Amino acid sequence: MRNFCLRKKREHCRHCARQWIARHTRFLILLSARSLVTSSFPTMAHVKSQGTVANNKQNNGFKDQHGLQCIAPLVRTAEETPEPIPTTVKGTIPSWIRGSLLRNGPGKFEFGNQHFNHWFDGMALMHRFEIMDGQVTYRSRFLRSDSYNLNSEKNRIMVSEFGTMSFPDPCKNLFQRFLSRFEMMKPTDNASVNFVKYKGDYYVSTETNFMHKVDPDNLESKEKVDWSKFIAVNGATAHPHFDPDGTAYNMGNSYGRKGALYNIISVPPEKDGNTDTLQGAKVLCSVIPTDKARPSYYHSFAMSENYVVIIEQSVKMDLFKIVTARLRNKNLSNGVYWDPKQETVFHLVNKHTGEVSPVKYHTTPLSTFHQINAFEEDGFLMMDLCGSDDGKAINTYLIQNLRKTGEALDEVYNSMGRAFPRRYVLPLNITNETPLQQNLNTRPNSSATAVCHSSEKVFCTSEDLHDEDLLEYGGLEFPQIYYSKYNTKPYRYFYGCGFRHLVGDSLIKMDLNNKKLKAWHQPGFYPSEPVFVPSPEAEEEDDGVILSVVLTPTEDNSTFLLVLDAKTFEEMGRAEVPVNIPYGFHGVFNAA
Template sequence: MEIGASTRAMATEEKNRWRAKGLPCIAPLVSSVNETTVPITTEIHGHVPAWLSGSLYRNGPGKFEFGTQTYNHWFDGMALLHKFKIKGNQVTYKSHFLRSDSYKANSEHNRITASEFGTLAMPDPCKNFFQRFLTRFVMPKPTDNASVHFVKYKGDYYVSTETNLMHRVDLETLMSKEKVDWSKFIAVNGATAHPHYDPDGTAYNMGNSYTKKGAFYNIIRVPPEKTGPEDSLQEAKVVCSIPSANKNKPSYYHSFAMSENYVVFIEQPLKLDLLQILTGKLRGRALNTCIYWDPHQETVLHVVNKHTGKPSAVKYQARPLSFFHQINAFEEDGFLMVDLCCLDDGRVMNNFLIQNLRKSGEALDEVYNEMCFAFPRRFVLPLHVDENTPYGQNLNTRHCSLATAMKMSKDVVFCTHEDLHGDDLREYGGLEFPQINYARYNTRPYRYFYACGFRHLVGDSLIKMDLQGKKFKVWYQPDFYPSEPIFVPSPGAVDEDDGVILSVVITPIQGKNTFLLILDARTFEELGRAEVPVQIPYGFHGVYESEVLIPQGQA
């Protein structure tokens, strides 16, 4: 572990303070804010690297009530899109609420009219009793409140959530150009907000479909280029459909893994009860109440050849786990390494109810102490398993790897993971929002990844993990809460960690400003910060779009 003495002292002091007084209240981090549609200048402290020229785009919830009604869950807030434009040692900031159908209807009626993940919209009080009763028998429409991520298809950026609806956005204005429905192009009822990309720009994603035969997990491929000026998702194709182990109770998933030649779908025992979802409005229950954890069902890693669409005959099983984000996956020496941020149960989503995030003192401590945390783990999957493969012995022959893989039956290999961290990482809580040097090391062997440390319900530190020796470096300051770290490579970089880390750092403390943090990715020392004179809520994911041409071969 490589942690400066001052950082360690601050961490210990802060930990002792929490034990004595409880976790600090973070309610302002999940409070509604105003949009900033005209770019404003930030105040620079330190310096911005001269070569850093581009924009950081962030997405996340920014409005949590309409009229007297408040959303129940952090995931429900209306999408607020952010842009930090960086050029010539100057940084400007702007934001814009996505004018989704949900946002417009809620604003027009000054109440919550559209159901979200943890909030069921109530019938219009202006309707008579019979009309209100009938509306309970109508399936809630999927939300177009695309508050999770910026994603790229065929050169265009979209904001997305986990339904079948996205918005193609103008990166200059942050306004929606059009609403796009996946189901108009392919037979899916939704898609993740975490696609993967081949070097040529071909995108892969996962989406569910629900048929009379049951639920299926679909691997989607979107070609890299448009065929015409009006082309959006035309030529998108389902390359493989994987049937759910339980046709009426498919797994929930937020992301998936991809190597050079394979897509890996992790079917975790975090389940969607489709019958409960279908009857949710009648019962007055939101979607989040229809997801449950089944600790008696094993996790299955489905490996699919992404070129042929053919799934492996072997099912790789592991003990029950849940996860939101993969770190990386790559092939080497006949093995497929799959690195994930894993939890040992699936109850985490309901920790992020608004009522929990706005607690303080002992009540907040109680929520935190009951949480399960995500830690980085590696699964090693042997790719060449056949009838001659021996049973009951470890098939993982990789040097110094602690993961195991044993053939249990003709088509089942049971895998145990290797921790990608040492015990000293636990001082900083779990890890989430992992990022790598994606342009050069996605689907390839890699050494470093970056993440948020969680000693609170939201990230309170930034961590650089070095997989050689399982060491780490930390950026931490009391009362500041950094968001997902985005790696930006230096022009002409040779080393994997030659670049900077960008993270939007939020504070609930009056008199202190939110800022865009710039860290040297190699040393993890602060280079500079751009302070923003307006409040920004804690968000989810983002992307950096460079104005600097990357030399050929580094993209």
Template sequence: MSEPPKEPKFKTSVHPLAHGLESIAPLVMSVEETPEPIPTIIKGKIPSWINGSFLRNGPGKFEFGESRFNHWFDGMALMHLFHIQDGQVTYSSRFLRSDSYIQNLEKNRIVVSEFGTLAMPDPCKNIFTQFFSRFQIPKATDNAGVNFVKYKGDFYVSTETNLMRKINPQSLETKEKVDWTKYIAVNAATAHPHYDREGATYNLGNSYGIRGYFYNIIRVPPGEGRVDGADLEGAELLCSVPATDSRKPSYYHSFAMSENYVVFIEQPIKLDLLKFVLYRVQGKSFQKVMSWELHLDTIFHVIDRRTGQLSKTRYYTSAMFTLHQINAYEEHGHLILDMCCGEEGNVIGEFTLENLRKATGQELDKFYNSLCTVLPRRYVLPLDITEDDPNDQNLIRLPHTTATAMKTSNGVFRTHENLYNNDLLEYGGLEFPQINYTHYNGRPYRYFYACGFGHVFGDSLLKMDLESKKLKVWRHPGLFTSEPVFVLAPSAKDEDDGVVMSVVITPRKRKSSFLLILDAKTFTELGRAEVLVDIPSGTHGLFNEMG
């Protein structure tokens, strides 16, 4: 039986090549914190029904003394709070008082290694102590600068290690450190959990040892946080998925979850564990142990969320990478998975501060044009595969998709449907997808929101209608957007009844960034709250509605 042809690759850059890009260096510069709430300048109108806090996270300090971080991900976590009530907005921010931040501050140099920066030995120690310190495996950082998440009703900031920090969402006060390994046998967990309608939280972690390397689906039961500090008590392993190659497991940033299934995507961004053991001796950062293996397949592992049973069917496709999934849902015996995909996985390591701070001109243009374009795709997985199903025939029986799935000697090979028209290419592809999560996560849906990437960082906000594959767009020259977050309106009847919030950065003018409020249905601006302090570009966050 012959293998199906591989999917054709995108070109490295499918958008029009950029020329004369303006500098984004102000987006990745250190700023001061604003611990006490300050008023903002309101332009337009902030709907009076919005009552709560918009919490954001991301890097905000990139040096200590004479030592500098190398990668954007390495910057010390800066938490932001926009408190919205009765049409008014206040702003505050605080650096996370992580062990990493405090130790770096006390020594006035970088003493804790991060993703792209290896902390060097103390120059005050003798040469022998410095040499042998390179053979020590560095402790995981608690610089939780990726996202705000919730477990058992409590708020945390998280990154991609085993350490989180509990946070007071009203004051941004740093509270106790929480170590996943104290509650469950995992070495790390993602910063992108999923939540079910019963109040439980799901996440993805890893473990490795004599038996090999495993990807672990974790479930934390519902319930309010415990005053005795047993924050993740009751956490359990739902399923352990063995790595295809235990010596070179896959990097992951998130996972997908439908009503009844969890999907882990094992992609060809590989971590070389031997290099990981040796990288400190070689003077290399964690970033250097990652490689893009174009010749490998991308494998989709499907787990029954109720039983923890791993599907015996091997679902696979050609090499691609994904950081964020849009949504997943089931329809007539099929699992539909929508996700943001790129053609190669080296992009993560390219976001060094050296690259991001390139001056306007040919060098910045060259860097942007070298990045692959991330585009929305749909994969469809037929769930009930039997031995009697024919080979080399499309097993998908849904009339509304062009995605395919064919049974082969290696499993079920799938090709995707593009969830866009060519007009998306004008905006450089998209990332940071968000939906009406409360009512439509794990269910059929029509709309999602994202950042368009006509620059190295997001420079537009997009609303995609999946029925027509048409866009609504908010974009203005010189304004850089962040992840859009949907907030449901009271008594909403339609999926897009609500607002979309995004923090917009203004590198052309200092101390003028603002919180933008768009009508989610029309995608027109309702109002903005200008902040009279500098704000750097951030990563992820959420809206916390006040009762």
């Protein structure tokens, strides 16, 4: 009898839920403008067409891998090290390097007996490598975000993340748990992606409307900052760009009655007295997506001397699915998908006037996370980025996949597309007199094309920024340049991680003059994003060092901070760390 009653109650709850959704779908979408979709989520592209992976392999010529090493220890929960500890230096770390490498990434993957599903869901763990007089110390702290504090207090997952829905309170009865599905989700403030600097202050950020001010010396959490209290946006990327005068530019979505908007944000370079860091921030312009109910996901954007480039890629966000995720008992990631039939569109925005170019630059379906550089020359805008011809890669980064072994691990990796560096050449002077149906790219030695279809549409194809050698390294991601001197300007070198595994397994230096590479690789070790630090008397573009945190899943070996000569790409020294460090995302060098 009791089972019969429970079954009838469940049937009644399902019936109520269906009626509620039918009546309130429009209300939910409108309400998302204020609350639910405040997360501009890291993407997990749900690929509906497996053919794109095969096409990507055929087009780029990359090969499957077999016998991959298990990297589960790189994505396990770590203990924080709040007080600085010494490292063991081998080789020589140049004495002119004075400052700290600040890194950010996920470091805690469970609370109690509840586990996060996706790599991006892990709680932010901040790292600091202080380099002084040839010696290195290390410390780390978990960001004391509201998400971290609440999860810790209850010893279970209380705040939903990208790939994990928060669990209902086990103390509630069945009907109370049913009603909890109708509660609005609070956006996470788990700022685990990057360190950024606004007006001299350091923040850790993700892609929601929250970031946290932190002390760069001891990594203590200081203040939570909400973008939406200063400007009408529901989030901002973790990859702002900066002009030489310190003006910061960023990008964030907003959601309203008419759907989504892409917004370009500017933040002035200096504080005005004791005002908040984001005081004075403004929206330069708003751009309407091709599909307002399904805007594109973006992790970053491109910027040249005079333009910001919005990359409306083929990775899309279904706002209805995101808004109703809790009702449908689905993760937020369920609403992000790859549309192989949707062309990518580049929108150009004048940084100085906020004017949006009437010309839309189209290209084939593209998935991109990181831009390398962009600059203007001879009436063209060159935009360099790491891109893939399919959008499945991030769908792979479930924690259970990262912890697989043997053939199962090989299968996961080989199902992915790879990102390779490429250049698009965008002609800037399009008028009604521009010739149609012919390649407008007149730059010497460039295989990129730009064909004008009308005064408002140019179709572009890219050129590779590499030769066949890079195919052997599995493509390139986490690109970096000598940013302070060459961002928005013509340049020659960039650096990144090669990806013959689910995480970087090599460091790469690319030379754009000949598209040749230099590489650092040591079997069984996995380097993080390279950070370029120029030497004090730098005259050439590659005068300096590369810093990278190198991890290993083997207990017999140590994690270490690697120092490479940026010119020769040979190891100068390393500082071995005696504690476990999980694989992270991004960071910056804070000069002393």
